Amino acid sequence: xxxxxxxxxxxxxxDCYHIIDQVLGHSVAYIWHQERDLTGFDCVxxxxxxxxxxxxxxxxxxxxxPVMEETVKxxxxxxxxxxxxxxxxxxxxxxxxxxxMRRNEIPQFRCHDVFLxxxxxxxxxxxxxxxxxxxxxxxxxxxxxxxxxxxxxxxxEQQGQVVFRYCTEAGEITPxxxxxxxxxxxxxxxxxxGNVLGLMPHPExxxxxxxxxxxxxxxxxxxxxxxxxxxxxxxxxxx
Amino acid sequence: MADQKPVWQEMGLTAGEYDKICEILGREPNYLETGLFxxxxxxxxxxxxxxxxxxxxxxxxxxxxxxxxxxxxxxxxGDGQAVVFKVESHNHPSAIEPYxxxxxxxxxxxxxxxxxxxxxxAALNSLRFGSLDDPWVRHLLSGVVAGIGGYGNRIGAPTVxxxxxxxxxxxxxxxxxxxxxxxxxxxKIVRGQAAGPGNLVLIAGAKTGSDGVHGCxxxxxxxxxxxxAPAVQRGDPFMEKLLMExxxxxxxxxxxxxxxxxxxAGLTSSSAEMAGRADTxxxxxxxxxxxxxxxxxxxxxxxxxxxxxxLMVLEPQDEEAVxxxxxxxxxxxxxxxxxxxxxxxxxxxxxxxxxxxxxxALTDSPVWYPEQREPEYYxxxxxWKPDNLPVPEDxxxxxxxxxxxxxxxxxxxxxxxxxxxxxxxxxxxPGADAAVLRIKGTPKGIAMTTDGNSRYCYLDPRRxxxxxxxxxxxxxxxxxxxxVGLTDGLNFGNPEKPEIFWQFCQAAEGxxxxxxxxxxxxxxxxxSFYNEFKGEAIYPTPVVGMIGLLPDASKHVTQAFQDSGDxxxxxxxxxPQLGSSEYLSVVHGLEAGAVxxxxxxxxxxxxxxxxxxxRNGMTKSAHDCAEGGLAVALAECCISGKLGATLQLxxxxxxxxxxxxxxQSCIVVTCVPGELANVLQTxxxxxxxxxxxxxxxxxxxxxQDQAGRVLIKQHVEELDKVWRGSISxxx
Numbered sequence: 001x002x003x004x005x006x007x008x009x010x011x012x013x014x015d016c017y018h019i020i021d022q023v024l025g026h027s028v029a030y031i032w033h034q035e036r037d038l039t040g041f042d043c044v045x046x047x048x049x050x051x052x053x054x055x056x057x058x059x060x061x062x063x064x065x066p067v068m069e070e071t072v073k074x075x076x077x078x079x080x081x082x083x084x085x086x087x088x089x090x091x092x093x094x095x096x097x098x099x100x101m102r103r104n105e106i107p108q109f110r111c112h113d114v115f116l117x118x119x120x121x122x123x124x125x126x127x128x129x130x131x132x133x134x135x136x137x138x139x140x141x142x143x144x145x146x147x148x149x150x151x152x153x154x155x156x157e158q159q160g161q162v163v164f165r166y167c168t169e170a171g172e173i174t175p176x177x178x179x180x181x182x183x184x185x186x187x188x189x190x191x192x193x194g195n196v197l198g199l200m201p202h203p204e205x206x207x208x209x210x211x212x213x214x215x216x217x218x219x220x221x222x223x224x225x226x227x228x229x230x231x232x233x234x235x236x237x238x239x
Numbered sequence: 240m241a242d243q244k245p246v247w248q249e250m251g252l253t254a255g256e257y258d259k260i261c262e263i264l265g266r267e268p269n270y271l272e273t274g275l276f277x278x279x280x281x282x283x284x285x286x287x288x289x290x291x292x293x294x295x296x297x298x299x300x301x302x303x304x305x306x307x308x309x310x311x312x313x314x315x316x317g318d319g320q321a322v323v324f325k326v327e328s329h330n331h332p333s334a335i336e337p338y339x340x341x342x343x344x345x346x347x348x349x350x351x352x353x354x355x356x357x358x359x360x361a362a363l364n365s366l367r368f369g370s371l372d373d374p375w376v377r378h379l380l381s382g383v384v385a386g387i388g389g390y391g392n393r394i395g396a397p398t399v400x401x402x403x404x405x406x407x408x409x410x411x412x413x414x415x416x417x418x419x420x421x422x423x424x425x426x427k428i429v430r431g432q433a434a435g436p437g438n439l440v441l442i443a444g445a446k447t448g449s450d451g452v453h454g455c456x457x458x459x460x461x462x463x464x465x466x467x468a469p470a471v472q473r474g475d476p477f478m479e480k481l482l483m484e485x486x487x488x489x490x491x492x493x494x495x496x497x498x499x500x501x502x503x504a505g506l507t508s509s510s511a512e513m514a515g516r517a518d519t520x521x522x523x524x525x526x527x528x529x530x531x532x533x534x535x536x537x538x539x540x541x542x543x544x545x546x547x548x549x550l551m552v553l554e555p556q557d558e559e560a561v562x563x564x565x566x567x568x569x570x571x572x573x574x575x576x577x578x579x580x581x582x583x584x585x586x587x588x589x590x591x592x593x594x595x596x597x598x599x600a601l602t603d604s605p606v607w608y609p610e611q612r613e614p615e616y617y618x619x620x621x622x623w624k625p626d627n628l629p630v631p632e633d634x635x636x637x638x639x640x641x642x643x644x645x646x647x648x649x650x651x652x653x654x655x656x657x658x659x660x661x662x663x664x665x666x667x668x669p670g671a672d673a674a675v676l677r678i679k680g681t682p683k684g685i686a687m688t689t690d691g692n693s694r695y696c697y698l699d700p701r702r703x704x705x706x707x708x709x710x711x712x713x714x715x716x717x718x719x720x721x722x723v724g725l726t727d728g729l730n731f732g733n734p735e736k737p738e739i740f741w742q743f744c745q746a747a748e749g750x751x752x753x754x755x756x757x758x759x760x761x762x763x764x765x766x767s768f769y770n771e772f773k774g775e776a777i778y779p780t781p782v783v784g785m786i787g788l789l790p791d792a793s794k795h796v797t798q799a800f801q802d803s804g805d806x807x808x809x810x811x812x813x814x815p816q817l818g819s820s821e822y823l824s825v826v827h828g829l830e831a832g833a834v835x836x837x838x839x840x841x842x843x844x845x846x847x848x849x850x851x852x853x854r855n856g857m858t859k860s861a862h863d864c865a866e867g868g869l870a871v872a873l874a875e876c877c878i879s880g881k882l883g884a885t886l887q888l889x890x891x892x893x894x895x896x897x898x899x900x901x902x903q904s905c906i907v908v909t910c911v912p913g914e915l916a917n918v919l920q921t922x923x924x925x926x927x928x929x930x931x932x933x934x935x936x937x938x939x940x941x942x943q944d945q946a947g948r949v950l951i952k953q954h955v956e957e958l959d960k961v962w963r964g965s966i967s968x969x970x
Contacts, residue, residue, distance in 0.1 A: 018663055050480075053477025053478075109385075109388045109656050111660065205661070210793055
């Protein structure tokens with residue numbers, strides 16, 4: 001199993017790399033934004049940060065990078081793609097996920113822990129969580145206000161594409177628990193086939209004991225679990 | 240025009256200085272040369288007023304790898320690793336253009352760190368503003384906070400701590416001091432030296448424009464309402480990040496002889512200082528410098544403070560490899576000159592020599608010894624006694640008032656705008672006594688804090704200066720870290736006023752005393768004078784940024800009370816006093832009285848005891864008594880831990896004194912009842928007093944006097960609301 005972490009100028013690619021390399025002990029390589037060869041990777045991670053400075057709409061420039069052209073093909077072939085923070089924004093701009101991102105309702109960058117409700121645990125990224133489980137995860141962004149129109153939203157809900165929602169510690173989906181104004185408290189969504197996930201909070205920032213929280217580690221363990229089982233069975237994600 | 244000033248005077252030189260320049264050169268300097276001298280001999284670049292005073296700081300120690308004089312200081316943290324750190328002010332730019340001023344402050348100090356070969360792993364900031372009731376102050380604060388976040392967040396280093404204080408003296412001249420901390424292996428430390436005649440000089444990063452010309456002469460004057468902003472520089476954090484990655488890669492590959500960022504006085508200071516340190520000469524051809532706009536003159540080019548630029552010296556055979564790395568990161572890099580052996584600083588415009596002066600003449604500016612005089616207020620204010628001060632009826636209300644004071648209240652509104660968890664090292668983030676970062680691949684951790692106390696330093700600059708150092712060290716000890724070095728940011732008014740220069744000298748004395756007693760070397764720093772608005776100086780504000788070391792990052796504590804039934808113990812001699820306290824200011828509207836006594840020997844022992852308790856796992860929380868006194872310190876422990884406590888205080892005298900009076904060298908710790916005897920014994924062995932005050936538990940914060948009379952009783956959630964909402968409600 002091999003992970004690739006895309007590096008756009010301005011990405012914080014070292015964080016996800018560290019988790020896979022040092023915490024999980026799995027094979028991982030950086031993929032420079034101008035590269036076009038994704039051969040040998042089982043999962044591509046688009047990390048957080050400010051790709052190309054994000055002076056334009058966040059993620060918009062990165063979505064046009066050569067590595068993204070290849071990532072789109074990779075995803076179409078069923079490869080696993082995980083976008084975190086800025087990576088989620090890039091996935092939206094690249095049309096790998098539905099919806100769009102706006103500036104936070106209160107137009108400020110905010111860094112704090114949020115509580116997330118795991119709405120789907122059948123995905124390659126969430127199979128080590130319980131459905132409905134509440135996890136605490138660090139969040140740090142200024143443009144995380146997810147939007148999609150109601151018709152599309154209904155379709156997504158029906159197809160189980162809403163994966164994480166902001167909630168209270170007790171698991172209630174309330175306006176107070178929504179840190180950025182996202183529609184229906186949405187924090188993370190997946191593609192129809194389930195092989196592409198984007199989320200704003202940062203599971204890689206809570207994956208080690210020393211940092212006081214390991215709730216995010218299971219996103220990566222889920223991927224390993226999924227790849228392990230499905231490589232043996234040669235199954236493609238969601239049929 | 241008969242009254243037109245000569246050029247040298249326009250540029251900020253004195254008649255004496257100009258004569259001296261003519262004497263050194265044996266002729267009159269041309270326009271460009273005059274400009275070079277004017278910026279390099281300005282206070283901002285030359286420290287001509289402060290240098291003799293700064294020499295008194297202890298700068299040596301067994302861990303010091305690099306003391307003052309370089310881009311930043313470096314301290315050994317074991318395993319062949321070092322932390323590199325520095326604080327820098329960006330006060331005047333932030334007063335005019337809060338967002339860009341603060342942003343470029345963050346960028347500038349980050350460059351000082353990666354210039355040393357170190358990767359920035361943390362940022363902190365020390366801020367001073369006027370009263371939040373003033374809409375202009377809120378505008379400044381919003382802009383500064385957004386600017387720090389806008390830049391710091393984009394370069395991908397977490398902002399993990401800082402301090403902020405509000406006082407009317409900062410209304411027109413806020414203070415924005417930014418600190419950056421980097422990590423590097425000893426053998427990878429690079430210095431700012433233009434060594435090796437024949438080596439190439441390369442400029443990398445952004446193109447040079449005419450922005451920020453005269454930034455350092457601007458920094459060396461008082462602000463008035465008429466102050467015209469010299470185009471405050473605009474920051475480009477994306478370019479900074481590219482420049483950083485490219486420079487770190489070039490240095491990692493060993494291609495760099497010397498490197499320095501272009502900060503104040505841009506190309507002039509970076510190139511002259513590098514040649515000065517290496518005792519070489521330098522020749523630059525300005526026609527080769529990449530410029531942003533047509534028509535940038537050589538004079539502007541030399542003085543431009545365009546951001547995100549680096550000057551690098553390399554051996555000729557490395558030129559291609561270096562350029563390749565810069566190209567990969569999309570950063571422009573151009574050879575603009577070479578190192579020479581003639582000790583002459585020579586500028587060309589193509590074939591024409593346009594300036595030619597000895598390097599040492601530029602870098603060894605004359606030293607001034609300004610007059611100093613004890614200000615009249617000093618004796619008058621310190622003789623104040625609380626005898627006629629009424630004791631308030633409702634002490635619970637006083638506690639709420641203090642928790643709501645922006646100087647004590649939660650700073651969440653500020654620090655949640657900064658990314659503090661990126662890079663995956665933040666074990667304890669902002670809002671604690673000190674931040675703790677783990678060092679990947681080792682069990683160890685480093686702790687860091689910034690501290691200052693403008694009010695103490697106004698009322699008694701010498702003791703105030705010592706207290707700033709003691710408090711910073713105490714904050715590190717409260718998380719379990721041993722202080723290993725500090726950087727200072729010295730913010731004062733106009734040093735040409737004898738009273739201001741007195742404040743400066745006194746504060747420096749105090750800092751030196753405390754550093755010597757606590758054995759903490761000063762490894763880098765920054766002086767910012769002329770912090771005045773309409774002739775009124777700010778409260779003197781030396782701030783320190785301090786780094787501490789934890790052998791095991793997992794063995795740390797925070798201020799939060801942990802579990803019900805734990806014993807609460809006060810370490811240190813409790814001799815509170817009302818003079819100069821936040822209580823006196825908030826409740827009685829007075830800023831007077833003596834500053835708390837500081838016994839540095841006791842301070843050292845209390846801190847050692849606290850660290851020992853934490854390392855041995857005997858204590859579950861620790862918090863120092865600071866602004867607001869014992870009652871506020873205890874309330875903060877309850878709020879952080881979401882846990883009540885009941886305390887019976889065995890003290891005599893007026894209640895407001897022992898509840899809210901301020902004191903030095905005192906720390907509140909907690910332990911399980913079974914450890915209590917050990918904790919008290921450890922304190923006794925350390926030669927310090929200790930006192931059991933009560934225990935944790937319940938939802939209320941309750942303080943009784945020695946007769947059992949309830950003085951304060953409040954629900955912890957209510958205290959939390961007051962404390963947490965106080966600053967955010969202004970926005």
